[in-house]
Amino acid sequence: xxxxxxTLQLADGRTITIETGKVAKQADGSVMLRMNNTVLLxxxxxxxxxxxxxxxxPLQVDYREQYSAAGRFPGGFTKREGKASDNEILTSRLxxxxxxxxxxxxxxxxxxxxxxxxxxxxxxxxxxxxGFAASAALACSDIPFECPISEVRVARVNGEYVINPTFxxxxxxxxxxxxxxxxxxxxxxxxxxNEVSEQDLLGALKAAMDAIKPMxxxxxxxxxxxxxxxxxxxNHEVNDEALRERMNKELYQPAYDITxxxxxxxxxxxxxxxxxxxFKEKFFAERKxxxxxxxxxxxxxxxSAVEISDDEYEAMMxxxxxxxxxxxxxxxxxxxxxxxxxxxxxxxxxxxxEVSPLPMPHGSSIFTRGETQALGTCTLGTKLDEKLVxxxxxxxxxxxxxxxxxxxxxxxxxxxxxxxxxREIGHGHLAWRGLKGQIPEDFPxxxxxxxxxxxxxxxxxxxxxxxxxxxLMDAGVPMKKPVSGIAMGxxxxxxxxxxxxxxxxxxxxxxxxxxxFKTTGTKDGLTATQMDxxxxxxxxxxxxxxxxxxxxxxxxxxxxxxxxxxxPRADFKPQVPRIVQIEIxxxxxxxxxxxxxKIIQQMQEDTKTTITIDxxxxxxxxxxxxxxxxxxxxxxxxxxxxxAIPEVGEVYDGVVxxxxxxxxxxxxxxxxxxxxxxxxxDWKRLETVEEAGIKEGDHITVKxxxxxPKTGKYKLSHRVLIPKPEGYVERPARGERxxxxxxxxxxxxxxxxxxxxxxxxxxxxxRGERxxxxMGPMADKLQQLGEEYHDPAEKREPKDFSxxxxxxxx
Numbered sequence: 001x002x003x004x005x006x007t008l009q010l011a012d013g014r015t016i017t018i019e020t021g022k023v024a025k026q027a028d029g030s031v032m033l034r035m036n037n038t039v040l041l042x043x044x045x046x047x048x049x050x051x052x053x054x055x056x057x058p059l060q061v062d063y064r065e066q067y068s069a070a071g072r073f074p075g076g077f078t079k080r081e082g083k084a085s086d087n088e089i090l091t092s093r094l095x096x097x098x099x100x101x102x103x104x105x106x107x108x109x110x111x112x113x114x115x116x117x118x119x120x121x122x123x124x125x126x127x128x129x130x131g132f133a134a135s136a137a138l139a140c141s142d143i144p145f146e147c148p149i150s151e152v153r154v155a156r157v158n159g160e161y162v163i164n165p166t167f168x169x170x171x172x173x174x175x176x177x178x179x180x181x182x183x184x185x186x187x188x189x190x191x192x193x194n195e196v197s198e199q200d201l202l203g204a205l206k207a208a209m210d211a212i213k214p215m216x217x218x219x220x221x222x223x224x225x226x227x228x229x230x231x232x233x234x235n236h237e238v239n240d241e242a243l244r245e246r247m248n249k250e251l252y253q254p255a256y257d258i259t260x261x262x263x264x265x266x267x268x269x270x271x272x273x274x275x276x277x278x279f280k281e282k283f284f285a286e287r288k289x290x291x292x293x294x295x296x297x298x299x300x301x302x303x304s305a306v307e308i309s310d311d312e313y314e315a316m317m318x319x320x321x322x323x324x325x326x327x328x329x330x331x332x333x334x335x336x337x338x339x340x341x342x343x344x345x346x347x348x349x350x351x352x353x354e355v356s357p358l359p360m361p362h363g364s365s366i367f368t369r370g371e372t373q374a375l376g377t378c379t380l381g382t383k384l385d386e387k388l389v390x391x392x393x394x395x396x397x398x399x400x401x402x403x404x405x406x407x408x409x410x411x412x413x414x415x416x417x418x419x420x421x422x423r424e425i426g427h428g429h430l431a432w433r434g435l436k437g438q439i440p441e442d443f444p445x446x447x448x449x450x451x452x453x454x455x456x457x458x459x460x461x462x463x464x465x466x467x468x469x470x471x472l473m474d475a476g477v478p479m480k481k482p483v484s485g486i487a488m489g490x491x492x493x494x495x496x497x498x499x500x501x502x503x504x505x506x507x508x509x510x511x512x513x514x515x516x517f518k519t520t521g522t523k524d525g526l527t528a529t530q531m532d533x534x535x536x537x538x539x540x541x542x543x544x545x546x547x548x549x550x551x552x553x554x555x556x557x558x559x560x561x562x563x564x565x566x567x568p569r570a571d572f573k574p575q576v577p578r579i580v581q582i583e584i585x586x587x588x589x590x591x592x593x594x595x596x597x598k599i600i601q602q603m604q605e606d607t608k609t610t611i612t613i614d615x616x617x618x619x620x621x622x623x624x625x626x627x628x629x630x631x632x633x634x635x636x637x638x639x640x641x642x643x644a645i646p647e648v649g650e651v652y653d654g655v656v657x658x659x660x661x662x663x664x665x666x667x668x669x670x671x672x673x674x675x676x677x678x679x680x681x682d683w684k685r686l687e688t689v690e691e692a693g694i695k696e697g698d699h700i701t702v703k704x705x706x707x708x709p710k711t712g713k714y715k716l717s718h719r720v721l722i723p724k725p726e727g728y729v730e731r732p733a734r735g736e737r738x739x740x741x742x743x744x745x746x747x748x749x750x751x752x753x754x755x756x757x758x759x760x761x762x763x764x765x766x767r768g769e770r771x772x773x774x775m776g777p778m779a780d781k782l783q784q785l786g787e788e789y790h791d792p793a794e795k796r797e798p799k800d801f802s803x804x805x806x807x808x809x810x
Contacts, residue, residue, distance in 0.1 A: 004225060006218050010163055010211070016129070018222065020140045029141030029228070033133040035164075038126050039069075039119035042133035046143045050108035050236040055315055057103050058110045061096040063088050063130050065117040065392040075390050086425055087391050091127040093426045094151065095134050097188045098180030101534055102146040108236040111143065122393055128153035128164045131180050132215055139219040144231040148219035149187060150212045151180040154204040156196075161207040167393075175200065177529075179208035183216035185536050186543075192433040195481075195525030198547040202540060237319075238312045243283075247320045248327075251279060255328040262342025265371050265457045265507070266412060276321045283317070284310065326512045330491050333500050340508055341370070346549060348486075348504045348556050353466075353564040355474040362576045363475025367467035369504065369557070371457035373410075376467030377450045378475040380576050382625045383612040385446040400436050401448040404428030404464055410456045427461035431485075434465045434520030434528035435472070438480045444579045444623055447477060458506040459487030461530075465520050469561055475576070476569040481522035484558040488550045490515035490542070492535055501546045503553045514538075519550045523558060577610075577625045580632050584620040588643040589613055591671050592622070599642070599671060607635040642670040646714060648704050651721065656698045659689050666702055666716055674714025676702055683719050683728055 003021040010016065017034045024030035027043040034040075051058070065088060067074045067081065074081055084092070099113065115130045131151025138145045155165040155173035162169055170176065177191030186205060193201070223229045258271045287310075332338050337345060349370030358364040363378030386397040404427050408415045431451065439447060449471060451464035462485035469482045489505035492498075492514050502509055510516045514535035520528045572578070584592065592613060593600050604611055609626035622639060626632040646652070646668060654666035654674075663677040679685075681692045694700065702716040 004222065006222050008214060008218050012162070014124075014164075016132070016215075018133075018136050018218065020136075020222070020226070027137075027141075028143055029137040029139070031133060031136040031140060033129055033136065035124055035129060037119055037121040038124045038129065039117075040115055040126060040129055040133045041118055042113070042115045042130075042137040044111065044113050044134070044137040044141055044143060046112075046141070047110040050234075051110070053311070053315065054108040054236070055319060057100055057108065059096060059100050059103065059113070060111070061092045061099065061113045061115075061134065063091040063095060063115045063117075063127070065120075065126070067392050069117045069120045070122065070392050072392065085391055086429070087127070087394070089422050089425050090429055091130055093422060094127070094178055094180065094188065094190060095131045097532055098131055098149050098151060099134065099138070101187065102149065102182075104144050104146070106237045107144050107234060109234065113137070117392065120393055123166050123168075125153060125164065125167060125170070126393070128178065135216075136219050136222065139223040140226055140228055142228050142230070142232045144234065147182050148216040148223070149180060149182050150215035150219075151178060151188075152208050152211045152215075153178050154191075154208045156200070156204065161204055163207065163211040175204060177201070177204045177208070179205060179212070181209055181212045183213045185533070185538060186531075187533055189529060189531035190430070192437070192528045193526045194437055195522055195527060197525055198544065198551060201526060201529065201547065202544060205543070206540070238308060238316065240308065240313070240316055243313070243316060244320045244323075247279065247317065248324055251275060251321065251324045252328055255324050256332060259328050259332045259340055260336075260338055262338075262340070264341075268340065268508075272325060276317065279321075280314070280317060283313070287313070329508065329512050330493065333491050333502070334493070334496075334498050337500070339502065340506055345500050346503050346552070348553055351557065351560045353470055353560060355470050355565050360575060361471075362573055363471040363473070363477070365467050365470030365474055367463050367470060367561075368455075369463055369466075370506075371455055372460055372463045373453070373455040374460060374463040374467040375452040375454055376464070376471035377452075378468075378471040378477065379448045379450075380475060380477070380572070381446040381448065382577065382579060382610050383444075383446065383614075383623050384610065385448070399443075399446050400432070400439055401446075402428050402432035402435065402451070402464075402468065403449070404431060404451045404453070404461065406453045406456065406460065410453045410460070427464070430461050430518065430528060430530050431464040431468060431520075434485055435468050435483055437527055438483055438522065439472070440478055440480065443478065444581045445477075447472070456507065458504065458510065459485075459518060461485070462487050462518055462520070466557060466561060470565060473565050473568040476572040478568050481524065482558060482561055483520055483522055483527055484554045484561055485518060485520035485528075486550050486553040486557060488515070488517040488519070488546050488553075489513040490517070490533075490535070490538075490546065492538075492542070494536065499542060501542070501549050503549055515546070517546055517550065519547070519554065521551075521554055523555070577627060578629060578632055579623060579625040580636060581621065581623045582636065582639070584622055584639070584643045586615060586618055586620055589615060589620040591642050592620070592639055594671065603635055603638050603670075607631050607638070609635040611635060611639075638670055644669060646672060646674075646704055646707070648707055651701060651703050654700055654702050654716070656694055656696050656700060659694065659696060661688070664689050664694060666700060668702065668704065668714065668716070672714070674702070674704065674716040676700070676716040676718060680705075680715075680717040680719055683722070683725050 001021055003019065006018045008016045014035060019032045020030060023032060024041065024043050028045050030041070030043040032039065032041055062084070064081070064084065073079055076082065095113070095115065113134050115133055117126045120126055128151065131149065135149045139148050152163050153165065154175070154177045155162045155170055156175040157165065157169050157173050165173060174194040175191070175196055177189060179186065180188035186209065189205065254275050255272065258268065258275065263271060329340060333345070339345070343349070351369045354366045356364055357366050358377065361377040362380045365376045367374050367376065386399055387401055389396050389398055404424050406424050407417045449468045451467055453460040453463070465483055465485035469479070469484065472479055473482065486503065487505050489502035489509045490513055491500045491502065502513070505513065505516070514533070516532045518530045519526055600611055607626065608631050609624055612623045614621045624632050624635045626635065652668035654668040656664050657667050657673055658665045663675055665673045666676050667673050678689055681689065681694070686692055700718060701721055702718050703720050704714055705717050706715040708715070
């Protein structure tokens with residue numbers, strides 16, 4: 001085994017180790033990356049040849065996390081890893097977006113990059129290391145690749161930029177940026193911020209570049225040491241340079257003229273397509289004539305071209321025409337400042353907005369910018385609607401959800417709509433990042449935004465942010481500040497000083513340009529960004545200009561939003577469920593829930609509400625939702641009654657829960673029963689409780705006379721609340737001496753009679769030993785009372801019958 005290990009030290013002293021040659025040796029390239037107790041395995045495999053007809057880079061990047069890495073079992077019935085989670089998909093996309101531009105444009109073999117999380121202690125964030133590991137695996141292979149890259153996460157903690165922060169540090173950060181770059185150029189940026197300035201973002205990018213450069217140098221050293229700096233040979237394209245030159249000569253000017261006409265998307269596409277089809281028709285007619293036996297002088301092809309099939313020529317013309325379109329569009333912008341739709345570089349397309357276009361959603365909006373349109377809907381739910389996140393290193397609940405849908409009809413495509421793809425997850429996540437910081441932390445509702453893209457020609461993700469802002473405000477969500485978003489582009493040819501930054505780019509400008517740069521923000525700063533850079537040598541001066549131009553565009557779009565709806569609605573729509581949140585002492589949580597949830601379930605059934613309880617920070621957070629204020633108030637009254645403490649002397653409207661021979665038990669508060677003794681029901685003497693007409697379930701007004709200091713039991717009375725009859729004589733309480741009439745003089749009683757002598761009483765029991773004696777009628781009565789006097793709600797064995805003894809008539 002030829003095991004090679006390379007080590008790199010971060011600024012804070014942590015080390016990253018790259019090891020190759022030990023595991024997964026049959027892959028084209030493999031490395032084991034370790035930082036502290038976090039371990040990733042990255043492998044790369046490439047096919048030897050391209051699939052015939054392939055004219056793109058078939059790269060597949062998969063990042064997967066093993067639950068065993070954190071010592072956990074997967075959830076679900078099967079107890080094994082299933083399809084990729086959103087977090088895994090988003091991490092895969094981050095790596096893909098950096099690697100893809102660095103493969104040769106004419107390399108079309110299938111390449112599979114797999115990164116697996118094998119060990120994690122929950123301290124370091126593994127997704128920040130995935131790009132480094134993937135590039136190192138490529139560096140250990142002979143797969144053609146332009147140069148090593150790496151990725152780092154940059155956070156700003158207490159004003160300082162931190163590279164690859166821990167989970168604990170992220171809790172204090174106001175910026176979370178993932179940056180992918182080579183040693184010289186930034187390739188990808190994505191992240192979220194807490195309303196930071198453009199200069200702060202540039203500072204984070206510079207800090208990232210300083211950290212990435214030594215990582216790339218380490219990979220170059222590793223590649224040379226393995227002898228993999230010389231890459232494999234390949235030939236995945238058939239080319240005809242004469243045809244390329246002819247197409248550029250004949251089609252460039254017509255394509256340039258179409259570019260200047262400022263046509264709409266469909267018309268422009270049809271015009272470009274017709275130009276190519278006319279050329280194909282002419283070319284294949286000439287080719288047919290040449291192959292039918294005409295002389296070489298009449299042929300448009302040389303002899304070698306005869307071996308190339310029509311399908312191969314078709315593919316060549318598609319590639320070459322793409323380059324013609326690209327050059328025509330770019331030169332028109334750079335030389336004349338004219339874009340495909342006739343705008344200047346800083347112009348924003350016309351915008352119109354509408355709120356409440358739909359009657360029943362809790363909030364809805366339509367945002368249209370040029371030929372891009374998004375329909376946003378907002379739904380407000382309870383705590384039960386929160387999403388459970390059960391990732392390897394994150395088990396939590398999400399209160400704000402955003403789902404982005406991109407149906408085929410939005411671009412005029414005639415095909416079926418299938419499941420959610422990686423692109424939809426990625427674009428939705430960017431919009432979610434841009435908006436989530438503006439929803440108050442104490443907002444009790446769970447919020448779901450859905451963006452249906454109805455038309456698309458440039459940055460539907462930013463249209464989602466704008467439509468989402470309108471829908472949230474239409475629903476009455478008290479946003480801190482409205483958010484807008486814009487997509488920027490860049491045109492810069494290699495070797496030229498001239499460049500153009502484009503505001504609010506079209507789809508074609510994204511496809512044919514050198515940068516797709518999206519930013520979202522409020523009037524006070526940036527909240528999220530995403531950048532894909534396709535050109536080399538992008539300076540920080542150009543980035544700064546793009547950021548400042550994006551700020552102007554965002555402010556213009558933000559004004560359009562606030563002109564439509566200036567602030568969140570003061571109240572929710574009638575169909576929105578109402579929610580009230582209160583706090584209760586921690587020790588009362590169990591009392592509100594009840595045994596087996598009996599009490600809370602009964603409250604929900606009685607009041608037609610939904611009640612949830614969580615313990616947070618040592619208190620119980622109670623959330624009550626219902627269809628109207630009356631039902632919520634009823635539920636709150638019941639809850640407050642449970643957490644309230646009964647007070648001696650207070651009068652309560654109680655409910656008779658059970659009847660005993662000696663009285664009845666009355667519930668004065670939910671879960672709190674007291675004894676209403678038979679003697680405390682009325683001023684007159686009652687033989688049975690039934691004589692008073694009391695039945696189980698009846699309401700009766702009682703007064704709390706006493707709380708036993710030892711047992712905590714409540715002694716109740718009803719008779720003290722009704723007038724005392726005239727002439728009523730109170731019977732003495734137990735233990736109180738009765739007044740007896742004085743005896744008369746009994747005279748001389750005489751001598752005391754002598755007592756007869758007692759006979760032999762037999763053997764006496766030792767002192768202190770208990771003798772068995774027959775039970776008399778008094779003991780029988782006491783035993784019966786002890787069995788009957790107990791709390792039926794608690795279903796416990798009899799313990800105390802002192803209250804009953806107080807009122808016994810012996």
